[in-house]
Amino acid sequence: MNIHTTPSIAAADVKEIARSLIPELRSREMQTEQDRKVPAENIRLLQDSGLLGIFRAKRWGGSELSMTAHVDAVSTIAEGCQATAWVLGVYHAHDYIIGHMSEKAQEEIYGTGRIAAVSAVIGPRGRAVRQKDGSYVLTGFWPFASGNAASDWLLLGAEVYDEDGNKLDEGDLAVPASDVESLDDWKVAGLQGTGSNSVKCTDVVVPAHRFVSLPAILENQTPVFADPNAPAIYKCQGGPALGMYIATSTIGAAKRALEEFLRVVPGKMVMYTGHVSHEWTALQMAVGEAASMINAAELIFYKAAADVDHYAQLGQKMPMEIRGRIRMDITMVPRLCRDAVNKLYTIGGAAGLSLRSPIQLNARNIQAANMHGFLLYDAGAEIYGRVLLGVDPGTGVI
Numbered sequence: 137m138n139i140h141t142t143p144s145i146a147a148a149d150v151k152e153i154a155r156s157l158i159p160e161l162r163s164r165e166m167q168t169e170q171d172r173k174v175p176a177e178n179i180r181l182l183q184d185s186g187l188l189g190i191f192r193a194k195r196w197g198g199s200e201l202s203m204t205a206h207v208d209a210v211s212t213i214a215e216g217c218q219a220t221a222w223v224l225g226v227y228h229a230h231d232y233i234i235g236h237m238s239e240k241a242q243e244e245i246y247g248t249g250r251i252a253a254v255s256a257v258i259g260p261r262g263r264a265v266r267q268k269d270g271s272y273v274l275t276g277f278w279p280f281a282s283g284n285a286a287s288d289w290l291l292l293g294a295e296v297y298d299e300d301g302n303k304l305d306e307g308d309l310a311v312p313a314s315d316v317e318s319l320d321d322w323k324v325a326g327l328q329g330t331g332s333n334s335v336k337c338t339d340v341v342v343p344a345h346r347f348v349s350l351p352a353i354l355e356n357q358t359p360v361f362a363d364p365n366a367p368a369i370y371k372c373q374g375g376p377a378l379g380m381y382i383a384t385s386t387i388g389a390a391k392r393a394l395e396e397f398l399r400v401v402p403g404k405m406v407m408y409t410g411h412v413s414h415e416w417t418a419l420q421m422a423v424g425e426a427a428s429m430i431n432a433a434e435l436i437f438y439k440a441a442a443d444v445d446h447y448a449q450l451g452q453k454m455p456m457e458i459r460g461r462i463r464m465d466i467t468m469v470p471r472l473c474r475d476a477v478n479k480l481y482t483i484g485g486a487a488g489l490s491l492r493s494p495i496q497l498n499a500r501n502i503q504a505a506n507m508h509g510f511l512l513y514d515a516g517a518e519i520y521g522r523v524l525l526g527v528d529p530g531t532g533v534i
Contacts, residue, residue, distance in 0.1 A: 143186035144194065147205045153185050154212035161216025162494075168219050169497060172322055173331025178220045179286045182227075183252055187213065191228040193235060193367050196246035200367040203377065203441040203448070207384050211434070214388025215395070218501045219329025221385035223253075223283035229381035230254040230291055233308055235370035236358040238345040241310055245289050255284035255313075256291035257335070258378065259509075260306035260350065264294040270344035272296065274309055274337060281318070282332040288313050290335060293350065310346040311337065326504025350374075354532055356453050364451070372444050373454040375534040379466035379510050380440060386505050387437060389498040390430045390473035396494045397423070397480045400487075407485065422483045429476035433469040440465045459534050460523030467516030474502045 145153060164175050182188040187209045192198025199205075206228050214221035234242055234254060245254065262276020278292055289310055296305040315337055322333045352358045354374040360366045402414035413419050440462045447454045481488050481499045488495045505511060510533075522529050 143184070144189075144199050145186035145201075146199075147201050147208075150187070150190070150201070150205045150208040151212055154187060154209050155215075157181050157185060157187075157213065158216035161213065161220055165217045165494065165497070166492065168217055168329035171331075172328050173285045174217075174220050174223050174283060174329060176286065178217065179252055182213075182220070182224055187224065188227060188253060189231075191231040191235075191369055192246070193242075193369075196242060198231070200369050202369065203372055203380060203444040204438065206381065207387075207437060207441045210381075210384040211388040211391075211437075214385040215392045216388075217329070218385050218389035218392070218498055219327060221388055222327060222330050222382070222501075222505070223286075225381045225384050226256065226282050227253045229258070229378055230256045232370060232372065232377060232381075233258065233291055233348060233353065234310070235367065236353050236360050237310065237348045240345045244346070245310060248288070253283060253287050254289045254291060254310075255281050255287035256293075256308065257281050258291065258293050258308055258350070260293040260295045262292055262294035262337075264296045264309060264342070264347075266296055266298055266304060268299070272309060272342045272344070272347060274311065274340045274342050277334060277336040279321075279334040280332045281335045282330045284313070284318055284333060284335060285331050290316055292316070292335070292337070296347075305349050306351065307347055307349040309342045311340060311342060315340045324504070326500040326502075326507075351532060354534075361451065368445075368448045368451070371448040371451050373447060373459060375532075376440065376444050376454065376459055376462040376466075378533070379463065380437070380444065382508060383466040383469050383505070383511055384437065386470040386473040386502050387430070387434050389502050389505075390433065390477050393477045393480055393495045393498040393502075394423075394427060394430060397426075397484055401484050404485075419483055422479045426476035426479045429472045433472040433476075436465050436472075437469050456523055456529075456534075460520045460529065463523075463529075463534050464516045464520035467511050467513040470502065470506045470511050471513050474499075474506050477502055 189198030190201045190205050193200050210221045210225045257278035261278050264272040264274045266272050291308040293308050297303055316335045319334045360370045404413045406413055406416055443458055477499045481495055519529050
């Protein structure tokens with residue numbers, strides 16, 4: 137077995153390691169946006185630093201840390217480049233899902249010596265027909281496959297049917313990138329650097345061992361949850377974990393925007409007034425409010441991470457009320473970060489419109505994150521409200 141290993145790192149070192157990468161990531165922040173994908177150099181940084189392997193089992197070259205370590209890594213990397221951080225976050229999510237697949241599938245994916253990362257579209261957008269021998273024939277079109285340019289494998293979500301057209305399940309199938317066509321269609325107003333091009337395939341045969349049921353993950357029914365020797369990272373509650381992976385980068389992006397604002401705005405004249413910016417009460421209030429909102433977002437998210445880690449260590453299903461709260465948290469955090477940065481973006485004046493400004497770049501990126509289907513604020517609020525009121529949440533993704 138020839139495993140491409142990355143350094144095994146300790147949880148206490150994650151933030152420091154991530155922080156050491158910020159200057160280099162910032163040097164390519166605008167290049168990432170222009171290239172519409174994360175540069176290969178950034179992927180290599182994540183791999184060589186060990187940050188890529190946080191949610192990968194040690195036997196496959198990872199560090200099998202925790203959700204808190206994930207937040208440490210991704211939120212800090214986002215202070216250098218949010219697009220890179222977004223992709224790192226979803227790579228962590230995909231390692232989590234692969235951890236619920238068969239040992240044979242994991243060996244195929246991780247044991248080649250070539251794999252850098254795994255891309256995915258987790259939602260069941262495709263169609264898989266299960267054959268009599270247990271294999272699947274997969275066809276579909278999957279938009280938003282973040283980071284797929286750097287991936288040797290993809291996880292593609294599909295509804296599963298038998299040959300008579302009866303729906304059996306829905307879940308994710310691991311497919312080599314060579315079996316999938318990547319389209320050049322990611323031309324967007326936010327998170328453009330994530331390289332989230334669509335992918336498609338037709339009648340690809342996937343062996344039975346490369347399928348995992350999404351409902352089984354969400355409801356703690358895969359073999360991992362019953363295995364006392366399985367890494368605790370794979371026992372994170374599925375719904376909260378999958379939501380957190382994609383929300384984390386907004387915290388670091390908001391911090392980056394605040395840092396840049398404090399660097400470039402104080403001392404400037406407020407045009408058509410007699411104010412110097414840092415002496416203007418309105419601007420002082422905007423900065424104070426924005427900083428407090430970002431701090432609140434970070435506190436909320438670390439609380440959610442601690443809860444996920446606690447129940448993963450116990451190997452227990454999280455109570456529905458906590459799952460509902462975190463379903464809300466993953467929408468509240470991007471909302472707080474967006475509103476904080478918009479305060480700064482607006483009151484900082486027209487200079488912030490420059491395409492060279494990290495403030496406008498992160499404002500657009502955070503807005504895009506808020507538009508992800510899993511991070512829609514109104515949906516999160518409704519689901520949490522239903523849970524608190526004792527009403528069926530209306531979704532299994534919680």
